[in-house]
Amino acid sequence: MADDDKTPPRRGLGGEKKPxxxxxARLAGVSKKTVSRVINQSPFVKExxxxxxxxxxxxxGFSPDPQARGLAFRRSFLIGLVYDNPNPQYVVNMQLGMLDAMRGSGYELVVHPCNRGNPTFLADFRxxxxRQKLSGVVLTPxxxxxxxxxxxxxxxxCAYIRIASVPVDEPQHIIxxxxxxxxxxxxxxxxxLGHTRxxxxxxxxxxxxxxxxxxxxVEELKDRGLKLDEDNIIQGAYTFETGLSCGAELLxxxxxxxxxxxxNDEMAAGVLHAIRRAGLTCPNDVSVVGFDDFQIASSVWPPLTTVRTPTREIGRMAAEKLIGFSEADEDETPAREAAPATSPALVVRDSTGPAPR
Structure with missing residues (x-):
């Protein structure tokens, strides 16, 4: 060692034993989990x-082994996404948001479609x-x-985040x-726009x-002195086909x-098709509003007025929360606060106009 090198040698590795x-962790005075967080470039560690x-x-000269690291913590570095949503764009947007949060973190995404109506649903879920020894799971409606x-x-x-329309759990487990x-x-x-029917x-x-x-x-219409006629309410299934059939019935x-x-937008797209089939035009004869603002909303004609829900952002928030749960331990306090709740917003396009006289 050179005379001007003041760094003391590290002791206790035992001959040629691989570090x-x-x-x-011992030399740094921290837990194995904190070392893993640094290896995975986690943001939840003090500089x-x-x-x-x-x-x-x-x-x-330590070289991390991802497989051995997973065994050490008795879990995989996997986050699950569980869904039974019939809208494929919802699932894609949720995945993209989760991947946004997981990029560079060392975690990977595992997707599990299911059917709540299946008698083996709960057993299959367990x-x-x-089997995957997940670090956490995101549950969608x-x-x-x-x-x-x-x-x-x-x-x-297993850590989890539930995505729902209303609070169904403690704040740390819900978006x-x-x-x-x-x-x-x-x-x-x-x-x-003057619509009453x-x-x-x-x-x-x-x-x-x-x-x-x-x-x-219904609440907003009531606040404005309007009423939604029960005869004009039809149940769909969040699919284009039910939007088409239900739209034809209403017309x-x-x-x-x-x-x-x-x-939702899939059903709204079906309604637009039903309007054309009936020889009518949108919005001159019938205005249409959807919900979600997925890609289909700006692809149909006319472009769809809809309520935007930030699905990709929700996916990112959910994955960030799960990574925070997994990364937090006695050595450090997570640097980020819990993600805020989201709010939908109306996006006005060409499918709505004044009520016809």
């Missing part, structure tokens, strides 16, 4: 601690969680609204999409979002609605 994550650990890693799923996660000790506000925004827009196509009753969007819509009503609010 381990335990050695790094002073990060620099010290990186210096020790370089000095002793097997998925236990309507799986997120099932308390039996929460019970299983508590029993196996609320506030769908009722979106329903009110749709009603407000149509009422301000309005049709509504709901989503499936097993989804809380269906009830919240309908409830907000047969006498008098015909001058506006239709469909509880």
């Amino acid at each position: 381990t994550i335990n050695d790094v 002073e601690t990060r620099e010290n650990i990186n210096r020790i890693i370089a000095e002793i 097997r998925f969680i236990e 309507s799986v997120s609204e099932d308390d039996r799923v929460k019970t299983i996660l508590d029993e196996v000790g 609320v999409s506030n769908d009722r506000q979106g329903g009110r925004a749709a009603a407000r827009h149509l009422a301000e 309005i049709g509504f196509i709901s989503g499936p009753p097993s989804f809380r979002s269906s009830h919240e969007r309908h409830g907000g819509f 047969k009503r006498s008098p015909r609605p001058t506006a239709i609010f469909a509880a």
Whole structure:
């Protein structure tokens, strides 16, 4: 060693023994989890601690083994996404948001589609969680609204985030999409355009979002002295096909609605098709409002007025929360606060106009 090198040699590695994550943790005076967080470039570590650990890693020549690291913590570096949503764009946007948060973190995404109506739903869900040894799981509607799923996660000790229209859990386990506000925004827009005969196509009753969007819509109309006629309410299934069939039914009503609010964009696109089939035009004869603002909303003709829900942002927030749960330990306090709740917003395009005289 050169005379001017003041750095003392690291002791205690034992001859030619290959250095381990335990050695790094011991020399740094932190837990293995904190060392792993530095290796994975986690933002949840103080800069002073990060620099010290990186210096020790370089000095002793430690090379991390991802597989061994996973075994050390008795879990995989995996985050699950569980869904039974019939809208493929919702699932894609949720995945993109989660991947935004996970990029560079060392975590990977595992996707698990399911069907709550299947008799083996709960058993299949438990097997998925236990087999993958997930660090955490994001639950989307309507799986997120099932308390039996929460019970299983508590029993196996898996962290989770539930995405729902209303608070269904403790704040640290929930992201609320506030769908009722979106329903009110749709009603407000149509009422301000002078529409009084309005049709509504709901989503499936097993989804809380269906009830919240309908409830907000009815409340706003009532506040403005308007009423949604029960004969103009039809149940859909969040699919293009049900939007087409339900839209055709509403257009047969006498008098015909001058506006239709469909509880998601897929159904609203089906309504636009039904209007053309009936020889009518949108918005001159019938205005249409959707919900979600997915890609289809700006791809159809006319472009769809809709309520935007920040699905990709919600996915990012959910994954960030889970990574925070997994990364937090006795050595450090997570540097980020819990993500705020989201709010829907109306996006006005060409599918709505003044009520025809």
